[in-house]
Amino acid sequence: MTSGTEHLIVERVGATLVLTLNRPEARNALSLPMLVGLYDGWTEADEDDTVRSVVLTGAGGAFCAGMDLKALAGGGRMAGEHVRDRLAADPDLHWKAMLRHHRPRKPVIAAVEGPCVAGGTEILQGTDIRVAGRGATFGLFEVRRGLFPIGGSTVRLTRQLPRTHALEMLLTGRPYPAEEAARIGLIGHVVPDGTALEKALEIAELINANGPLAVEAVKASVYETAEMTETDGLKSELERGWPIFDTADAKEGSKAFAEKRPPVYRRA
Missing domain, CATH: 3.90.226.10 (2-enoyl-CoA Hydratase; Chain A, domain 1)
Incomplete structure (x- = not known):
């Protein structure tokens, strides 16, 4: 489209x-x-x-x-x-x-x-x-x-x-x-x-070339926390960032690194 x-x-x-x-x-x-x-x-x-x-x-x-x-x-x-x-x-x-x-x-x-x-x-x-x-x-x-x-x-x-x-x-x-x-x-x-x-x-x-879910979460976190106190911002960062570690893309990134090949990310 x-x-x-x-x-x-x-x-x-x-x-x-x-x-x-x-x-x-x-x-x-x-x-x-x-x-x-x-x-x-x-x-x-x-x-x-x-x-x-x-x-x-x-x-x-x-x-x-x-x-x-x-x-x-x-x-x-x-x-x-x-x-x-x-x-x-x-x-x-x-x-x-x-x-x-x-x-x-x-x-x-x-x-x-x-x-x-x-x-x-x-x-x-x-x-x-x-x-x-x-x-x-x-x-x-x-x-x-x-x-x-x-x-x-x-x-x-x-x-x-x-x-x-x-x-x-x-x-x-x-x-x-x-x-x-x-x-x-x-x-x-x-x-x-x-x-x-x-x-x-x-x-x-x-x-x-990077994990799209990770990229979008990083961008969102930067803007969401821009006007927060450091304490509130760090809390918000964890809430935004921890779920990324449970994604299939995160596992694929680690696996590709170990296998010395480019990762294939699927937004999952």
């Missing part, structure tokens, strides 16, 4: 679902069809047990230049009837698509080339691992336009970066080159331009 819309391409690369923002003529600015496609992509990844990881990228040498303000001002008139019906049926769909308060259970890797600004940087904060080409640019430009970064940045950015860096990004609205974004911790890898997707798929393959 693969979904997608005119502005969102969905492809399979092995056990990885690749979601490509596809409005290169607009630097992949967020449109309503793109948001519907994104939401469907996250849903597909969660519901398909053969998907082990997700890569989010953009077409045409850009990641995402933020919300299409013309489309937003038009109240959705530029979108087709099906898209408008989907948004009317679930008024929260666009926030889920942007990962504002929706967290896929599979690991999500961002592969960034070119501009990743405003809403692009907000979506980025909902991903788990981040790779960028050397020429990529980041930033939250909303205050420069008299707007508010309502996609979650005033809450999440200070939890992902030191407060001084988060507030500088939020309050100045200035662009950040990839090397600086890596230095402050917004992204994890800077690679030659044009190779971000290749590197993201390389990381995805490493994840895909």
Whole structure:
């Protein structure tokens, strides 16, 4: 099963679902069809047990230049009837698509080339691992336009970066080159331009080779315990982690290690 819309391409690369923002003529600015496609992509990844990881990228040498303000001002008139019906049926769909308060259970890797600004940087904060080409640019430009970064940045950015860096990004609205974004911790890898997707798929393959139940439990535990005290977090970790040891996959991992062969995991 693969979904997608005119502005969102969905492809399979092995056990990885690749979601490509596809409005290169607009630097992949967020449109309503793109948001519907994104939401469907996250849903597909969660519901398909053969998907082990997700890569989010953009077409045409850009990641995402933020919300299409013309489309937003038009109240959705530029979108087709099906898209408008989907948004009317679930008024929260666009926030889920942007990962504002929706967290896929599979690991999500961002592969960034070119501009990743405003809403692009907000979506980025909902991903788990981040790779960028050397020429990529980041930033939250909303205050420069008299707007508010309502996609979650005033809450999440200070939890992902030191407060001084988060507030500088939020309050100045200035662009950040990839090397600086890596230095402050917004992204994890800077690679030659044009190779971000290749590197993201390389990381995805490493994840895909691991026990899927273990991977998903580790991701869930990291986020569940993030705001807990250490005592509560350690208790929660045991509750999440101990059942993994009783799975057939855990036994297969140990057996494969002893037999010096790659494990064959079955989500069991």
